[in-house]
Amino acid sequence: MAASLIQNSLQLNFDSVLSFPDEGLVQMFKSLESTGLRGFLGCLSVLYEDDLVVLFADGFVRENAVISCVQGKFVEISEEQFAGVFGLPTEGLNSMDEVPKDLIYDARSVFSASGEPIKTSCKNKKMKIEFLLLNDILEKYVNVKAGSFDAVTHELFLLMTAIHFVLKINWSHILFDIFKDMVTKSSKQAKGFAAQICVLLKGAPDLTLGEAKTFPPLKILTIKTVGTYFAKNKSITAEEVSDEPPVEKVVKKAAAKRRQAPAEPVAKRKRTTVGRAAPTERIWRLDQWSKILNQFLLYRLRAPPSRGDKLRK
Numbered sequence: 123m124a125a126s127l128i129q130n131s132l133q134l135n136f137d138s139v140l141s142f143p144d145e146g147l148v149q150m151f152k153s154l155e156s157t158g159l160r161g162f163l164g165c166l167s168v169l170y171e172d173d174l175v176v177l178f179a180d181g182f183v184r185e186n187a188v189i190s191c192v193q194g195k196f197v198e199i200s201e202e203q204f205a206g207v208f209g210l211p212t213e214g215l216n217s218m219d220e221v222p223k224d225l226i227y228d229a230r231s232v233f234s235a236s237g238e239p240i241k242t243s244c245k246n247k248k249m250k251i252e253f254l255l256l257n258d259i260l261e262k263y264v265n266v267k268a269g270s271f272d273a274v275t276h277e278l279f280l281l282m283t284a285i286h287f288v289l290k291i292n293w294s295h296i297l298f299d300i301f302k303d304m305v306t307k308s309s310k311q312a313k314g315f316a317a318q319i320c321v322l323l324k325g326a327p328d329l330t331l332g333e334a335k336t337f338p339p340l341k342i343l344t345i346k347t348v349g350t351y352f353a354k355n356k357s358i359t360a361e362e363v364s365d366e367p368p369v370e371k372v373v374k375k376a377a378a379k380r381r382q383a384p385a386e387p388v389a390k391r392k393r394t395t396v397g398r399a400a401p402t403e404r405i406w407r408l409d410q411w412s413k414i415l416n417q418f419l420l421y422r423l424r425a426p427p428s429r430g431d432k433l434r435k
Contacts, residue, residue, distance in 0.1 A: 127175075127316040130263065130314030131315065131316035131317050131341065132317070132343065133163070133164065133166060133167075133343070134259075134342075135342060135343060135344045136164050138343075138345045138346075139343055139344065139348050140152065142345050144352060146250060146252040147251070150252040150256050150286075153285050153286055154256070154259075157211070157288060157290075157291050157293070158209065158210055158291070159210075159264075160209075161207075161208040161210065162209075162297065162318060163263070163264075165208060165317055165321050167317045167320045167324070167337065168334040168336055168337065169316055169317070169320055169334065169335045169336070169337060170320050170323060170331045170332055170334055170335075171333075171335060172332045172333065173331050173332055174316055174319060174320065176190070176192055177197070177305075177323070178305055178313055180192075186201055186302075187200045188301060188302060190305070192331075193330060193332070195329055197326050197329065199322055201295070201298040204298050204301065204322070205293075205294035210297065211291060211293050212292060212295070213290060214290030215292060216292050216296070218280035218281050218284065219280070221280045221283050221289065225284075226242065229279070230242070232286065233249045233250060233253045233282070234249065234250070235248055235249055235250050236248070242274075242276045242280070243274060243276045244274055245274075246274050247272070251351075251355050251356060253282060254355060256282055260281055260285075261278060263314065264297070264300075265278070266311065267312055317337060
């Protein structure tokens with residue numbers, strides 16, 4: 123479980139990424155910062171893998187608080203404590219259904235790589251690189267959904283819209299609800315928030331944690347890692363952002379190749395028969411014999427009478 127916890131966690135170095143040369147990416151990070159997520163995504167922490175595993179294994183929710191037993195001691199994390207440590211806003215949108223429709227309409231063009239309005243549920247590569255990255259951050263490290271995805275959900279599109287237009291978002295309520303789902307045994311919510319939980323555990327009184335490990339450098343967003351992401355995604359082609367299913371693309375490519383290939387004459391197969399001559403051959407022979415017979419009769423009629431004929435007369 124420890125490996126998946128780290129995989130679904132992120133540290134974002136805002137000071138570093140805000141110096142990135144691309145204006146669109148810088149503006150996206152500024153919007154993310156302005157909505158109040160800097161303290162949460164930017165928290166620096168070492169990892170206590172064994173203690174994280176125990177917290178999720180023994181954790182449960184009671185009266186809007188997460189309770190678990192770590193190193194033989196009970197630890198309680200309330201929403202107020204969670205919000206206070208990371209400086210999360212406690213006012214604003216509690217649900218993305220509250221995002222104004224006119225802003226959603228505008229976002230369909232703002233997010234689009236081609237400039238044409240996109241759907242609120244679309245392929246993520248239809249979006250500009252900065253919003254493609256924003257979608258990845260929200261999907262994998264805020265909503266914490268394990269796996270690989272190539273589509274933007276309607277819910278995430280609305281959340282991206284709220285961030286882009288810097289609407290007030292009650293991150294305290296939204297993020298703590300996700301945290302509660304993580305420790306609820308019947309929930310299918312993936313486990314994450316490794317860096318943030320370690321910060322909370324480290325601040326718990328009279329608690330001695332186990333072995334600490336450094337946070338993986340590749341899981342820290344800096345100007346270098348963002349530059350690598352930017353380079354990999356800037357060469358998106360029109361074919362990759364097409365709505366056509368892969369099978370239809372293959373069929374269309376094959377049809378185009380067939381149209382371009384020169385047409386070759388198809389040799390007609392001759393019909394053959396076994397045991398007797400083909401009808402065309404038999405007709406040719408009858409015609410030949412008929413000609414020969416006619417020529418013979420004409421010859422006989424024109425020829426002078428023979429000696430034997432004269433004697434009989």
